[in-house]
Amino acid sequence: MTTDDSGGDASEMDQRQTPARLRGLPSRLLALTAARADRLISEGLAGEDARKWHYAVLASLDEYGPTSQAGLSRRTGIYRSDLVAVINELAERGHVERTPDPEDRRRNVITLTAQGGSHLERLDEVFAGVQDELMEPLSKLERELLTSLLERVLDH
Template sequence: MSEQPSETPDMDERQTPERLRALPSRLLALTAARADRLVSACLAAEDARKWHYAVLVSLDEHGPTSQAGLSRRTGIYRSDLVSVINELADQGHVERTPDPADRRRNVVTMTDRGRAHLRRLDEVLADAQDELMEPLSVAERALLASLLERLIQR
């Protein structure tokens, strides 16, 4: 199996052929990679990962649920979700309790400590979004978000 070369942040964009520089798909991919690195680094500084944030946000917005419910809400595979919940439980951010309707499954609930952690992660991610979007005006940021939503909904 051959490995595909990846574009690195230290490449000289001036040396990149114009036809490559102008491809929207390439620009989106490079921007997504930069955003992913930035968000991951900011979350790591808070001893968190993107999946931790997704689970905490889901619990905050929709309330306690089963692991299967969390998987559906977040798009995290059930097998991966178990380790995410274990990590969050070890940190005291969530707890599992038997489901009164079905003792074979657990209900995952966010703790007060988890709510405080989520508030901090919201601040960290807001700062990361500001850093990522810094070259754009407020109106341009809103327009970009709107255009990206349209592309995703297609």
């Protein structure tokens, strides 16, 4: 995390003391906003004993159904070596099941459990609350426009 000279969070810096050529840079504004969003999400998920990767795995399984660990890695962008630990954590909590693939016994299929689906619903509420907090200064129409513009920039 970036800090100012007093050791404070960069998002708490006095914008009047930020050089003008930095203040309006879209890349800087995106980075600072992303850092704030990441902090809010991490704090919200911690209250549910979860992490961002837990949410990504549960959401992927809910939307696309059971898959191999390799398929889950492709869907979520989580490195396979890191994904094993995430799946282990979720399995220990009863949120996913790991079973041998009937077509290839060397491979596991990961499935969302009913308990995992309930947990995902709670995490969806956390994400919705964080989105509301993050976007509080914007109207519903402005939020939709910002989302649309960010998707366009990202897709470019």
